[in-house]
Amino acid sequence: MRQAIIPFGPQHPVFPEPVHLQLKVEDEVIREAIPAFGYVHRGLESLVSIRDLHQMVHVVERICGICSMIHALCYCQGMEELMGVEAPPRARFLRVIWSELHRIHSHLLWLGLFADSFGFESLFMELWKIREKVLDIQEATAGNRIIVSVNVIGGVRRDLDLSQRKAMLDDLQEVEQAVRSVSGVLLTDYTVSRRTVGKGVVTGEQARELGVVGPVLRASGIRQDSRMLGYAAFNELELEPVVETDGDCHARCRVRLREVFQSIDLIRQAVSRIPEGELSVKVRGKPEGEAVARVEQPRGEVFYYLKANGTKNLDRLRVRTPTFANIPALVVMLPGMWLSDVPVVVLSIDPCISCTER
Amino acid sequence: MQGEVIPVNVETVLGEAARAKAEGWRLVTMTCVELDAASVDLLYHFDRDFELKHLRLTASKDALVPSISPLFFAAFLVENEIQDLFGVRFHGLVIDYGRTLYLGEDVKEAPFCRYVVNDSGDQG
Amino acid sequence: MFKMTRNILLNLVGPRATRRYPVVVRPAFENCRGEPVNDMEKCNLCGTCAVKCPSGCILVDKRNATWRFDPYACITCGVCTESCPSGSLRQRNGYRSPVREMVPVLLRGRIKEGKPKAADQVS
DSSP states (O other), X not given: OOOEEEEEOSOOSSOOXXXXXXXXXXXXXXXXXXXXXOTTOOOGGGGGGTSOTTTHHHXXXXXXXXXXXXXXXXXXXXXXXXXXXXXXXXXXXXXXXXXXXXXXXXXXXXXXXXXXXXXOHHHHHHHHHHHHHHHHHHHHHHSSSSOOOXXXXXXXXXXXXXXXXXXXXXXXXXXXXXXXXXXXXXXXXXXXXXXXXXXXXXXXXXXXXXXXXXXXXXTTTOOOOGGGGOOTTGGGSOOOOOOOSSOSHHHHHHHHHHHHHHHHHHHHHHHHHOOOOOSBOOOOXXXXXXXXXXXXXXXXXXXXXXXXXXXXXXXXXXXXXXXXXXXXXXXXXXXXXXXXXXXXXXXXXXXXHHHHHO | OOXXXXXXXXXXXXXXXXXXXXXXXXXXXXXXXXXXXXEEEEEXXXXXXXXXXXXXXXXXXXXXXXXXXXXXXXXHHHHHHHHHHHOOEXXXXXXXXXXXXXXXXXXXXXXXXXXXXXXXXXXX | OOHHHHHHHHHHHSOOXXXXXXXXXXXXXXXXXXEEEEOTTTOOOOOHHHHHOTTOOEEEEXXXXXXXXXXXXXXXXXXXXXXXXXXXXXXXXXXXXXXXXXXXXXXXXXXXXXXXXXHHHHO
C-alpha cells in the first residue's frame, strides 16, 4: 500500500490553532503523525530582562488569551513564595471566584469549537451566546472581558461588594439553566456520538506514561487535579475531581461539561464563605532564590519556575503550559484514525498554541 | 524551592531518570537556566502524587547531553526547545527537529543566551 | 434525536439575540477600564507613572515640563492611576472608538517652585 504525506498545516479552515501535523496516510487511514509548531513564538520569557517584577504580571497575563488570569495567579503565587509574603484570606477567595469564572468561559469556548469541528455550527453559536453572559460578568466586576488584570503580587486589586456578588449569582443561575438545556444535545445526540465515541483513545496506562495533564488525564480514569494542592482558598472549599473512564473524545467532552457545573458550584461556595479583610499586602524588596508554582488551568496543570538574583529583574522565568504536555499524546492518539477525524481528535486535547509557544 | 534537588552530571543523568521512572515519577518539564558565558543549568522536574523532585545538571554549553526521551517520550519536545533557544545539544532524541522547531534554518546563534563570546577571542 | 430543532424553531420566531449596533449601543459598565486622562493643574511631573507603566507609553520630561502619552500602546491596566501620588490621573470609562490617524497626547504642565537648596541659603 502506498503512503502519502499530508501536511495538516498551520492554516486550516476548521482548526483555529497554528499547529502543523505531518500525517503519513495510507488510503485515508493515518499511520504516523509528527507535530511541529513555532509559528507564533514571541519569546515572552526573555522579557524578564527588560520588565521588572511587578510589570511582568501584565506580560504574563498576555501569554494566553483564554486563561489569562490564571497565568497571572501562578506568577503571583511564585513571587509571593520568593518574597515570603502571603495574600490575605479575602484576596484568596476573590482569586478563586475569578479563576472559576475563567474556567467556565474557557470550557464554553472549547465546547463551541468542538461542536464546530464536526460541522454543528448552530450548537457552536448557542454555546458562545451563553459564554457572552459570563464575559459580561467579568467586564462588570473586573473591568475587562478576558484580560482582567486583577492580580498583583500580594493580593488582588479589585473588590466585589454585596450587590455585585448578588448580580453575579443571578447571572450564573441563568448560565447554568442555559447550559443544562443544551447539554442534552452534546451528551446523547446520535450524530455527535458517531463522530466522537471511540475516537482518539488514550488508556490510563498510556496517559500516565506520557505525562498528560488536565481533562485529558481525568477522562482516562486518573483522579488528579492540581486544585487538590489547596492553593488560593481551594483547601477551604469542597472539591471532587471530575473523572470519566472511557478515554475517548466523548469522555473528554463530558469531563469539561461537568466541570462547568462544578465551577458554578465552587463560585457559589466561595461567595457564601468569603471573609472580610484587606485586599492585598504591601510588598517590598528584591528577592533572591528559586521558586516553583503549580496551578490548575482549564487545560491542565501549568508549571512556573522563577529564579531571582537580588535585582529588580528576574533571572529566569520558565513556563510550561498544559498543552505542551498534551501534544506528545497526539503521536499516540492519531494512528488508526480516519483523515476526517483529525480535527476532532486534535481539538479534543484543547490545544492553546499561543500558551505553548509563548 | 519545594521538593528535593539531586545534583547529577552528564554520566549519571540517565541512571537517575531511569530510577525515577521505575519509582513511578512523572516528568513535568525541563528548565534551562544560563549561569554565565560558558555553562548552563539543566533542571529536570518530576512529580508523583503532588510531591516534587528535581535533578540539577550543570553542564557547559558545548557539552553533548544524553536525551531522556527514550525513557520519557514527552521529553522530546522540551529537549528540542532547549536545543533551539539555548544551543545545548542532546543526543539520542526520539524525534529531532535539528534546531528548526522555533528557528529558521539559517539561524546560528541561541536567542535566549545573553552572554555571547566572540570567536576571535575578545570578550563579547 | 431532534433536540436542537426546538431551539432552532424558537430562534426563528423569538426575539433577536443580538443588539442592533450601531443604532443601539450598550453603555459601558461602571468598572470598565479605559485610557488615563491627566489633569495638568494637579500634576507635579514626578514621573512615577512613567516608571511603573508596563508598556512604556508615558514619557515625562521634567526640564520642558511635558507629559507625553501614546494611547495606542496603552493596555488600560490602570497601574499609573493607582500609583499617582498627586491624584491628577483619572481613568476613562470604556475603550475609545476606532480612529483613522494615530496622534499621541502631549500636555504641558507647570514646573512647581521647589524648596530653596542648601547651597543657595548659605550664600
